[in-house]
Amino acid sequence: MSAAKLVRRRVSDIAFKIFCVGVTALALVALAAILWSLLAQGFGGLDLDVFTMSTPAAGSRGGLANAIVGSIEMCLLAMVIALTIGVLAGTWLAEYGGRSPYGAVVRFLNDVLLSAPSILVGLFVYELLVAPFHGFSGFAGAVALALLAVPVITRTTEDVLLLQSATLREAGVALGAPFSYVVRQIIWRSARGGLLTGALLAFARISGETAPLLFTALNNQFFNKPWFDLRQQTANLPVVIFNGALSAYDDLRRLAWAGALLIAVTVLAVTIVARIVAQEQKRS
Amino acid sequence: MSDAALPNAGPAAGPPVRRAAPRGSLIGQIFEGLCFAAATTLLLSLGGIIVSLVIGGWPALSKFGLGFLFSTAWNPVTDVYGAAGPIVGTLITAAVALIIALPIAGGVAFFLTELCPAPLRRPIGTAVELLAGIPSIVYGMWGLFVFAPLFARWIQLPLMSAAKPGSLLESLTTGIPNGSGILPASIILAIMILPFMAATLRELLLTVPAAVRESAYGLGATTAEVVLSVTLPYVRQGAIGAVMLGLGRALGETMAVTFIIGNSHTFPKSMFDSGSTIASTIANEFTEATSPIHTAALISLGLVLFLITFVVLGLARLLLRQQGAKL
Numbered sequence: 001m002s003a004a005k006l007v008r009r010r011v012s013d014i015a016f017k018i019f020c021v022g023v024t025a026l027a028l029v030a031l032a033a034i035l036w037s038l039l040a041q042g043f044g045g046l047d048l049d050v051f052t053m054s055t056p057a058a059g060s061r062g063g064l065a066n067a068i069v070g071s072i073e074m075c076l077l078a079m080v081i082a083l084t085i086g087v088l089a090g091t092w093l094a095e096y097g098g099r100s101p102y103g104a105v106v107r108f109l110n111d112v113l114l115s116a117p118s119i120l121v122g123l124f125v126y127e128l129l130v131a132p133f134h135g136f137s138g139f140a141g142a143v144a145l146a147l148l149a150v151p152v153i154t155r156t157t158e159d160v161l162l163l164q165s166a167t168l169r170e171a172g173v174a175l176g177a178p179f180s181y182v183v184r185q186i187i188w189r190s191a192r193g194g195l196l197t198g199a200l201l202a203f204a205r206i207s208g209e210t211a212p213l214l215f216t217a218l219n220n221q222f223f224n225k226p227w228f229d230l231r232q233q234t235a236n237l238p239v240v241i242f243n244g245a246l247s248a249y250d251d252l253r254r255l256a257w258a259g260a261l262l263i264a265v266t267v268l269a270v271t272i273v274a275r276i277v278a279q280e281q282k283r284s
Numbered sequence: 285m286s287d288a289a290l291p292n293a294g295p296a297a298g299p300p301v302r303r304a305a306p307r308g309s310l311i312g313q314i315f316e317g318l319c320f321a322a323a324t325t326l327l328l329s330l331g332g333i334i335v336s337l338v339i340g341g342w343p344a345l346s347k348f349g350l351g352f353l354f355s356t357a358w359n360p361v362t363d364v365y366g367a368a369g370p371i372v373g374t375l376i377t378a379a380v381a382l383i384i385a386l387p388i389a390g391g392v393a394f395f396l397t398e399l400c401p402a403p404l405r406r407p408i409g410t411a412v413e414l415l416a417g418i419p420s421i422v423y424g425m426w427g428l429f430v431f432a433p434l435f436a437r438w439i440q441l442p443l444m445s446a447a448k449p450g451s452l453l454e455s456l457t458t459g460i461p462n463g464s465g466i467l468p469a470s471i472i473l474a475i476m477i478l479p480f481m482a483a484t485l486r487e488l489l490l491t492v493p494a495a496v497r498e499s500a501y502g503l504g505a506t507t508a509e510v511v512l513s514v515t516l517p518y519v520r521q522g523a524i525g526a527v528m529l530g531l532g533r534a535l536g537e538t539m540a541v542t543f544i545i546g547n548s549h550t551f552p553k554s555m556f557d558s559g560s561t562i563a564s565t566i567a568n569e570f571t572e573a574t575s576p577i578h579t580a581a582l583i584s585l586g587l588v589l590f591l592i593t594f595v596v597l598g599l600a601r602l603l604l605r606q607q608g609a610k611l
Contacts, residue, residue, distance in 0.1 A: 009506055016508035020399055023391030027482070028408070030475050031415050034426045041429070088322035095314055097323070106323045109330045111601040115529055117536020117593055120333055123586045126570075127336035145330055180312035208419020211538035211563065215570045238421060245425050245543065253429075259334065260422050271417050275410075275520045 013228035042261025045254035054222050057238055058249035064259050066223045068093035070234040074138055074217060075207050080178065083199060086150045087188075090157025095183050107158075114151040121147045122212030130216060137232025138224065141217025148209060149202035156198025160191045193281035200274035203281070204267045219243065236264055333590065341584030343577055348493035352584060360548035360574050365581035367588060369549040373466065373559040374589065376552065377541060378534040385478045386527060388529040392478075393485035394511050409486060416479035421539040427472035428543040432463030435471075440556055460555030467555040469545040476540045477530045488519040488607070522607030528600035536593050538563040562589040 039147020050062040089106070097103040122144050129140040164187050172182035188195070213236055220235040237259045244256030338345075344365060345352060355366025396409050440461040446456035459465055492515045500514040516523065546558020547568055560568075562585045573579040 013506035013508040020395040024395040092319035092323040180315035223402040
């Protein structure tokens with residue numbers, strides 16, 4: 001090998017390494033800058049009022065209490081719906097029909113839904129639940145969020161069920177248990193940790209979603225009356241943040257930053273818990 | 285005892301045999317049916333999205349015909365709508381975001397798999413994965429309040445004043461120097477898809493068998509040669525799929541873009557001109573639509589977005605599936 005070629009290889013290798021280190025540093029700096037302004041601006045807006053008062057008109061005192069409660073209600077209802085459908089669909093793919101052509105189609109479409117634009121899900125639910133009943137509602141918002149969570153749960157359910165060993169299924173069936181009983185009492189149980197991880201990841205995904213709520217749940221200046229009634233427009237953190245950030249008033253913008261911080265912290269915390277659960281699962 | 289009675293005849297004496305299977309079989313069938321119904325619900329919801337978008341957008345589609353796709357008119361006052369502006373805005377911002385994010389995401393993934401010192405590998409990898417989960421509205425707010433003023437002050441203004449009248453640079457940089465427009469929106473979009481793409485690429489590169497990498501190093505290849513001629517080609521299909529997943533995200537992203545793109549429906553004329561994407565147009569106007577045809581036009585925009593992303597995501601999934609990657 002000629003010396004010139006060696007030098008060229010050496011130089012290109014060094015250039016490549018510098019490039020990799022450089023862009024990694026650049027990316028980390030950009031992302032750190034985002035987290036920094038989120039923390040700085042968010043903590044600036046965070047006070048007791050945020051948790052005790054409803055969203056204000058510009059210029060008056062107020063907080064995010066109604067939006068926090070509305071968001072929690074909608075996310076929980078969405079998770080109940082999504083877990084029911086997602087776990088059953090994932091179970092069907094893993095245990096019953098996953099190898100049929102129909103199963104392949106369902107799996108493919110689930111993968112597409114997994115990353116489909118959330119705003120389109122919002123439009124769909126608008127056409128399905130808002131337009132026919134002439135009203136925005138927290139319930140419609142929850143359904144939209146559920147539709148975003150279902151593909152995540154279906155996917156993780158199928159994956160963790162397929163990880164359970166075939167011997168476990170055979171042992172159950174050999175003891176004389178009907179197959180559906182084996183699935184519910186043995187396979188689901190041994191896959192509990194993985195199912196929990198999937199649910200947490202789905203929750204993290206939907207808790208910050210804004211676009212589908214813009215035209216399903218809309219917004220509400222006040223608490224719902226009674227507070228658990230989702231048949232009316234319901235305040236929620238993402239839409240309050242959206243409106244606040246686009247408003248011209250500094251106090252509304254401060255609230256928006258505080259809300260964004262709350263959502264980001266929630267998402268990060270839930271994701272971290274999900275990772276810990278997944279690791280525990282792997283260890284045992 | 286006649287032959288005809290045989291099937292019903294059990295042992296003459298003793299209790300009847302109890303069998304497990306028939307007892308559970310009804311519940312089993314119901315359970316399987318429920319599972320099947322849930323899987324079908326998935327199918328129906330995707331079908332429902334298409335059908336509802338077609339039905340909802342039909343008034344606009346039938347009124348404007350194919351011209352809807354090519355007209356740049358968007359006028360709620362005269363109720364004339366054309367989708368060309370938002371469609372082009374969507375494609376340009378997504379493409380530019382991908383061009384910016386791809387080399388950076390690749391660099392981060394290569395750094396994490398080949399160069400990073402072992403103690404830092406996990407923390408940085410975890411940080412990148414966690415950042416991929418941050419809601420996009422946070423990126424949008426940062427773009428609006430932090431990035432846009434800096435961009436206007438340090439990039440837009442110097443470039444605009446450096447541009448000679450009549451030069452190519454001038455035509456690329458015309459616009460209002462307020463930090464919002466096509467290019468800033470693309471940059472925010474790039475930052476948003478970056479962690480996702482980097483995490484996916486890293487995951488793929490980790491699937492390369494150690495023996496393959498090590499034999500390449502053993503033959504005397506440099507790090508650059510190992511990455512570019514061995515490990516990256518090894519996961520080529522999956523990598524293309526991962527890139528297309530990132531593209532799908534960029535195409536359909538609403539919040540990171542809406543804040544900073546400037547929201548005008550004209551055909552963008554320069555990098556700094558304000559524009560709009562399909563998603564940002566829907567987010568801004570849907571609840572304030574003035575007439576039924578306005579709503580229908582917005583839903584038709586949604587249909588266009590659906591068709592674009594469906595093709596991109598479908599291809600991405602097929603490529604990833606062939607690679608055998610679970611992402």
